[in-house]
Amino acid sequence: MQLTLWTYEGPPHVGAMRIATAMEGLHYVLHAPQGDTYADLLFTMIERRDRRPPVTYTTFQARDLGGDTAQLFKDAAREAYERFRPQAMLVGASCTAELIQDDPGGLARALNLPIPVVAVEFSAYQRKENFGAAETFYQLVRAFAGPNAPPAGTARVQRPESCRPRANLLGPTALGFRHRDDVAEVRKLLGAMGIDVHVTAPLGATPADLARLGEADFNVCLYPEIAAPAALWLGRTFGQPTVKAVPIGVGATCDFIREVASVAGVDPAPALGDPASRLPWYSRSVDSGYLTRKRVFIFGDATHAVAAARIASEELGFSVVGLGTYSREFAREVRDAARKHGVEALITDDYLEVEAAVKKLSPELVLGTQMERHIAKRLGIACAVISAPVHVQDFPARHSPQMGFEGANVIFDTWVHPLMMGLEEHLVAMFRDDFEFHGDAAPSHLADTGTAPAAVEQPGATTLWAGEAEAELKKIPFFVRGKARRNTERFALEQGVGTITLETLYDAKAHFGR
C-alpha cells in the first residue's frame, strides 16, 4: 500500500481512454463500476473537448457481483456497437473489473461483431496511465498494421526519387500537454524539408489509418512515453527507421532536423534557418543577464524533464539544481541527463518526496507539473508548467506548442514570466525598506501572487542567529533569502561559529559569492 496525496498518473485504463478519445471511428467498451465514469470529465472539462469520449462503461453494481457481470459486459458491448457503429472496438477492464476476472476480450469475441475487436489488459495494481496509453497504442498498431506486414526478412523497397519522403507522427493523444500544437509545429518543420506527413496517430487517426502506417518511409516518435513500443514494433516489422530526437528547445530542434534529414535523405538547411526562432537572441540580449545561473528544479515526465534541463542550462543559462521524473520506465534516460548536469536524479511518483526535495533545494524557479505548481505555490517559489499532468489553464486557446522553434519561443516567455524582472530585482535589493517595494513583495507584474510566504527559510535547528544578523537577513529579498540563510549556516558550521553575527553573514557572502 502506498500513501498518496496527489498522483502524477491515473490508472492504466485512463491511458487507454486517451488513445481511444484521440482517435476517430474507435469505441472503447470498459468493464467498470459506475464511479469510474468520472474519467469523462478529464476530457470534457480539463481539455474542454466538445464531445464525450467514445467510451461505454458497463457500470456494474454490488448487487451484480453475485450474478452475471459477464452478461452485463456483453450487453454493453452489443449496445455500443448498435448505437455508435464504430470501425473497430477496444475492450478492457478498469481496476475493479480486473478483480472479478470476466475476460472482456473473450466475451467481446464471442459476440461475433462484424468489426475488429482489440482487447487490452493491464495489471492495474502495478501499472499506470502512460503504460496503459503505450500498451493500447501498441496493441492497436499491431492489430491494424500487422495484417499488412511483409514476410519477415523482406528488404524495404527504396522510395523512388520522384516521390517526396513520408513520415508518420507517433504519440500525440487526447489530454496530452500541448500535443495539438506540437503536431502543427512538427508538420511545419517536416514541410520545410519537403517531407509529407503520412499518418499522425493516435490523434485524429482512424483504425484504417493505422493499417497504413507501414507505408511511410520512417516514423517520428514525438512522445516516447506513449509511442516507443509501437515505433519499435513498426521498425522491426516494416524496416522503418525511427527519429528519436524530440524537438523541444532550439538545440534539440536542430538535432531533430538533422536526424530527420539524414533518415529521409534530404537537405536540413531549409528547416534550420528559421527567422522566427527568437529564443537565441532573446536569451543573448543584455536584458536577460539577470537569468544567469538562476537555480531551477525540474520535474515531469521523462521526455519533458530531460528537454527542460537542456534548455535551462544551454539556452537560458540557468543552473539545474534538481532533475527528476515520475516515469520510472525512463529512469535511465533521466539519470544520464542528471549526471550531465551534476545532480542526482529524483525518480519517484511520491508527491511528498518531490515536495521535500524542492524544500531542501529552495530553487528560484520550479519547472514541473500541476503538482509542482501546488508545491511551488505553498513555498512561494516561481513556477512554470512543462509536463503532464496539467490543468485546464494549460490547455490554452492560443497556439502554444512546446516543440520546434515556436515551441522554444513559447518556453522562453513561459519560464521567464514568473520571475521578477532584472531591474526590479536590483531595486528591491537596494531599497529594502520601501513600503511597496520590500523584499517580501512578489514580482510587480504578477499582482495576484501577493506576498511570498516565508516557508522556504526554515531556520536550521543547530545554529543560533544573533538579532542583528537575523534582522539583516530579513532585508535580503525573499527569493534569495533561503539560499543566503542556508549558505550562511553551512559556512558557520564549517567554520565552527556558534552564533551567526553580522560579520558571519557577510563573511559567508564573500565566501560563496555569486
Next chain:
Amino acid sequence: MFCGLTGIVWLHRKIQDAFFLVVGSRTCAHLIQSAAGVMIFAEPRFATAIIDERDLAGLADANDELDRVVARLLERRPEIRLLFLVGSCPSEVIKLDLSRAAFRLSQRFSPGIRVLNYSGSGIETTFTQGEDACLAALVPAMAASIDRALLVVGCLADVVEDQFSRLFAALGIGPVRFLPPRHAAELPPVGPGTFFLLAQPFLADTARALEARGATRIAAPFPLGAEGTSLWLQAAAAAWKIDAARFDAVTAAGRDRASRAVSKCREELAGKRVFLFPDSQLEIPLARFLSREMSMELVEVGTPYLHREHLAEELALLPPGTALSEGQHVENQLDRCRRARPDITVCGLGLANPLEAEGLTTKWSIELLFTPIQGYDQAGDLAELFARPLVRRGLLAV
C-alpha cells in the same frame, strides 16, 4: 456520475480536524484529485492508500500495510482528531474489513484520535450517498442524551448554518446542533429527545441510524428557495409549538428578502423548459423550486435514487404528471434530452460541454453542492445559478 468518494471533496473542508483516507486503487486517487482538482489548491485533508499487487497477492498483510500508512499519515498531520477509513470498489471486492481496521486503529490511537469507517464505493454508492454513509458512520459515535434538542442533519455551508442558528434562536427553538460538526469534538449527542431536520435529501442511512438511536425525523420539504426554507423552518416550529404569529414575525424579513432576490431571475427563467439529469439527488427539491418559484416547465426530472418517504413533502408540491425518472441509462436519457431540446439542462461535468457544443444550455450540477444555496438569503444565488447560463448565452455574439 461520480461515486460516493466524491463527497470527501466537501466533507473534508466541513469537519476541520477530520482526515479521509480512501483505501482503494489509483483510480480512486485519480477520481478525487480530478473532481477536487477543479477547485482545490491547498494541502488536502484526504489521501488514498493505494492497494498494490503485493497486497492482492497476499505478499503483504493488508492490515499491517494499512496500519503503517495510517501511522505515517498521523505523524505528518498531528492536528487530525478524526480519521475516516473510506472503502472503495476494490476494497469491497477483495472484502477488506475496514470496520475491524478502524476499531483496531481507534484503540491504538485513542484517546487523541477517533478512527471510523464507511464505504464510498462506486458499486454501492453514487455521488452524494457518500455523505450519507459518512454521517451514518458518525451516529454510533454520538453521545447519548435524553434532552429535547433540534438536530440539523447534512453538510451546510458555515454561513448558512449561522443564519439558521439565528433564525431558530429567534423562534425560540433550541438547543440546535448540527451534524456533521465543524470539529470532531463537537459531535452532538442524540437520543429520544432529539428531533432532526434533514437539510439534504440524500441522507437515508443517516436518518435510519438516528432513528435507531431514538431520534425523531421532522418531515419537511428541503430548505431551497423561499418556500422550501419557510416550510422547513415551519416544520421545526410546529414540533416546538411556536405560534404562527411569532413564526411570521421572525421569518418575515427573510421571506421578503428571498422573494425580492429571486424575482430578479424570474423574468429570465419563467416559462423556460428544464431537463434534469440524475446526479446529486437534489433534483426533486430543485425541480420544485424551479417550477413553483421560478415558473419553469419541468421536462424531465431524473434522480439517481428516489427516497419516497423523505421526499413525500417535495413530491406533493411538484406539478401533477411531472415526468420523474429514477436510475441512469445515460444514452437513453441523452436521446430524450436531445429530442426535447430543453432551454436548460442540469447535468454532470462529463455531459455539460458536449451538450453545450450541441447547442443546449447547461448548468453543471456539482456546483449546486459547492455553493451555499439553502435558506432565505441564498435563494437569489440559487436562482442565479440557473439564470446565468441563459444570460451568458444571450450575451455572447461569437
